[in-house]
Amino acid sequence: MFRAGQRLLMLALLSLLGGLLGATLVRFAPGYGMDESELDPRLSQASRDAIRSQHELHSGLLAYYGNYLVRAAHGDFGRSEWLNRPIAGLLEERFPLTLRSVMLGVLTAWFAAIALALAGLASRGWLLELTGTLASGFLIALPAAVVALAAMYLRAPVFVAIGAVTFPKVFRYLRNLLAHAYEQPYVLAARARGIGQARLLFRHVLRLVAPPVAALLGVSISMAFGAAIPMEALCDSPGIGQLAWLAALNRDLPLIMNLTLVVTLITVAANSAADLLHEEAQ
Amino acid sequence: MNGKALLRVACGGVLCAVFAAGLFAGSLTHYPYALQFREVPNAAPSALHPFGTDSLGRDLLARLLYGTRVSLLLAPAAALLSTLIAGVFGGIAGLAGGWSEKVILSLADLSMALPLLFVLIAMRALLPLDVSPLLSVAATFLLLGALGWPSSLRVTWAAARNLRDSDFLLLARAGGCRPARILLRHVMPNLRAVLFAQFWISIPLFILTEATLSMLGLGVMEPLPSWGNLLKGLEDFSAVRANPWMLSPLVLLLVVVVCFQFILPAQGEPA
Numbered sequence: 272m273f274r275a276g277q278r279l280l281m282l283a284l285l286s287l288l289g290g291l292l293g294a295t296l297v298r299f300a301p302g303y304g305m306d307e308s309e310l311d312p313r314l315s316q317a318s319r320d321a322i323r324s325q326h327e328l329h330s331g332l333l334a335y336y337g338n339y340l341v342r343a344a345h346g347d348f349g350r351s352e353w354l355n356r357p358i359a360g361l362l363e364e365r366f367p368l369t370l371r372s373v374m375l376g377v378l379t380a381w382f383a384a385i386a387l388a389l390a391g392l393a394s395r396g397w398l399l400e401l402t403g404t405l406a407s408g409f410l411i412a413l414p415a416a417v418v419a420l421a422a423m424y425l426r427a428p429v430f431v432a433i434g435a436v437t438f439p440k441v442f443r444y445l446r447n448l449l450a451h452a453y454e455q456p457y458v459l460a461a462r463a464r465g466i467g468q469a470r471l472l473f474r475h476v477l478r479l480v481a482p483p484v485a486a487l488l489g490v491s492i493s494m495a496f497g498a499a500i501p502m503e504a505l506c507d508s509p510g511i512g513q514l515a516w517l518a519a520l521n522r523d524l525p526l527i528m529n530l531t532l533v534v535t536l537i538t539v540a541a542n543s544a545a546d547l548l549h550e551e552a553q
Numbered sequence: 554m555n556g557k558a559l560l561r562v563a564c565g566g567v568l569c570a571v572f573a574a575g576l577f578a579g580s581l582t583h584y585p586y587a588l589q590f591r592e593v594p595n596a597a598p599s600a601l602h603p604f605g606t607d608s609l610g611r612d613l614l615a616r617l618l619y620g621t622r623v624s625l626l627l628a629p630a631a632a633l634l635s636t637l638i639a640g641v642f643g644g645i646a647g648l649a650g651g652w653s654e655k656v657i658l659s660l661a662d663l664s665m666a667l668p669l670l671f672v673l674i675a676m677r678a679l680l681p682l683d684v685s686p687l688l689s690v691a692a693t694f695l696l697l698g699a700l701g702w703p704s705s706l707r708v709t710w711a712a713a714r715n716l717r718d719s720d721f722l723l724l725a726r727a728g729g730c731r732p733a734r735i736l737l738r739h740v741m742p743n744l745r746a747v748l749f750a751q752f753w754i755s756i757p758l759f760i761l762t763e764a765t766l767s768m769l770g771l772g773v774m775e776p777l778p779s780w781g782n783l784l785k786g787l788e789d790f791s792a793v794r795a796n797p798w799m800l801s802p803l804v805l806l807l808v809v810v811v812c813f814q815f816i817l818p819a820q821g822e823p824a
Contacts, residue, residue, distance in 0.1 A: 285663045293675075412757075412810040414764035415670075417803060420787055490665075497668025501765050505788070515671060519678035519771055531667070531675045538666045 282543050289535045293528040294336040353523035361514060361526070362533060369503065369510030373495045376433025380491065383434065384442035392449050393468050403446065407439035415498050419505040429499075429508045436498040441491050445484065452479040482552040489545025493538040564812035571809055575621030584612040586619040587776040595796050605798045607786055611776075617802055620778035624760055625809070627694040632755035634698030639705035640748050644740050646706075647713025648722075648732075658710065664703040669762065672700055677771045686777035693772045697759045705751035712747045716740055750817060757813040764806065780806050 342349065348358035387406070391399040410418070415436045422432035452458060458475050466474075499512035507513070511530055518527040574581060590596075590610040598605045604613035646657040664672075676696050684692065716722060725739050741748075760780065766772035767781025768788075775782060783802035786792070793799050 281659075285659065285666075289663060289667075408811065408814065409807075412761075412807050412814065414761045414768065414781070414784065414806070416765040416768035417784060417787065424790055493666055493668055497670040500668075500670050500674065501769060504769055515674060516769055516771075519674040522678055522681075524678060527675050527678050531671050534671050535663075535667050538668065539663065542662070542666045 279543075282539055285539050286532075286536050289539075290340070290532055291336055293532055294339060348529045349525045351518070351523055351526040353518065353521040353526065358526055358529045362511065362529070365509055365511045365514050366533070368508065369496075369499050369512055372428075372430045372433055372502070372508065372510060373492065373499055375428075375430035376437060376498070377491050377495045379430060379434030380437035380441050380495070381488075383438050384445050388442060388446040388449050389472070391446070392453055393472070403442060407442045410435055411439035411443075416501040416505060419501045422502065423506050429502045429506050429510075432502045432506065433495050433498045436502075437491050437495050440494060441487065444487055445480075448480045448483055449476065452476045455479065482549045485548035485552050486545050488548070489538075489542035492541040496534050496538060561816050564815045567808065567812050568816070571621060571805070572625050574618055575623075575625045578615070578618035578622050582612065582615040582618055584615040586616045586778050587611065588615075595792055597796065598798055604801050605796060607799070608789065608792060613798065613801065616778040616783060617805065620780050620783050620802065621805070623690060623773060623777065623779040624763060624781070627690060628697075628756050628759040628763065629752075631694040631698035631701065631759045632752050634695070635701040635755055635759075636705055636748050636752040638699070638702040639709045639751060640741065640744060641736075642702075643706040643709025644713045644736050644744065647710045647715075648717055648736065648740060650714075650717065654710075657706070661703040661706045661710075664700070665707070669700060670765065673697070673762070673766060674769070674771055676700065677766070684774065686774045689772070689774040690777060690779070693763055693766060694759070697762060701755055701759060701762075705748075705755065708751055709744060709747055712744050713740060716743055753813070753817055757810045760806065760810060 339349070346359050348362070350356065351358055351361060354361065387399065387403040391403050418432050418435050421427075422429065422435070453476060455475075458471065461471055461475055496512075499510060500516055501512075502508065503510045503512035504516040511533070515527055515530045517523075518530065588611065590602075590606055590612070592610070593602070593606055594608055594610040596602055596606040596610075602612050602614065604617060607613055607616065642657050642661075646654040673696055677692065680692055722735065722739060725735050730739070763772050763779060764781035764784055767779055768785050770785075772781050773779035780802055784806070786799050787803065
């Protein structure tokens, strides 16, 4: 309980720090707060000043960040400069799709990695070992955007492409962990005594690999969110990955910073949960 | 020499050959990378254009060679920067312990939890998008180097922490050696192998990330070629199906990244 509280405090501190960094970047980015309407020669100085004060150009960084936090606590993340729409509405529209793709992608990657790693190690057959090694070696050497193009060409769903990008890293780590566990003397002794594969796996091997596997779960969620950008951008899937890409192309700084903060919060929370699981498993 | 060592030597040879081809691109092709042959767009390989031309009629071999120069010279430069950051801060965290260790590791944890691509495009968006191609190359690889350090830092920190209580450091401290000198003269040489491995691992990672960034239009800007913006041509499926030689940048990138993977000895193997 104490550890969980400590983790939550750390999560809050890290999120606030991440938010402050984001606010610093937005506040001091070249061209921040510039409005095309300021160039209109018909406007008086008073009108220009009014436009500028609307952008909070005169407020310091901490006041700017404080205002942002107060508004964010009330569900107001500001407006997208490019789409001229509330960012909270955009997140509400697009986030569920990305979350679904990422979760299904992580599940696909883990399912494929566990199946291939276990089948290869349990059967000790070279064909399955080679298949796993070649598939992970090939996929890890491809840029995520090329995997996205391949998915588009094959008309595969976005989550399959996210899974394909996440799979090789999960597979390699998992396979090494399992191979190490299967080589332990007590596992070899159990095998020699004729214990069945399932019993060997659940009673002896999984106990040993559970802590690092829990930690890997958190990392794989972060990897999958990263993979969502090229997948959604190139496969035309209207999630927050595509929104982040379009925001970057249109230099919509408030939007992209809010998206980055949301993803930070989720991935830091996932990693903290994984760390807690890791400690529990140990 | 066993099979694995032989494979490593072969991979090293391939990497040297590709690196040399990029470095001496001007001697291997007569065409500038941006020169257009407007009468022959998407041309098949011929004596004049051994790899054919792209949709704008530019010689694909020239673009591939100059793109190799950009990707293979700047990815190691970015890897060097990230390894240096990881070495210095990981070394300080490992040696100093206490609050500085906690702060540095918390920052690394925060950076590691963030998907690199999200941060990269956020940082890239802070810069104007219509920058010159040369500036776009510098910005892309500087960002990669400046943001790609967290996982290397964790490894370096673990190695430095193991050195913290070693006898030779105790002796150096007892002899009145200053912290900066201890870090640079005593710790860094002992972290050389770890740092070299991290440098080597970072290069293919940065090559792949640059490729994805450039394919999304947020990396190296046209007309300057890089492996990433050469792969942008693959978005036109009908052109690729009609001109399969457009896949040559992808094949080269795959070969190079696979060679980088094979060249490092696996854990537990002799170097």
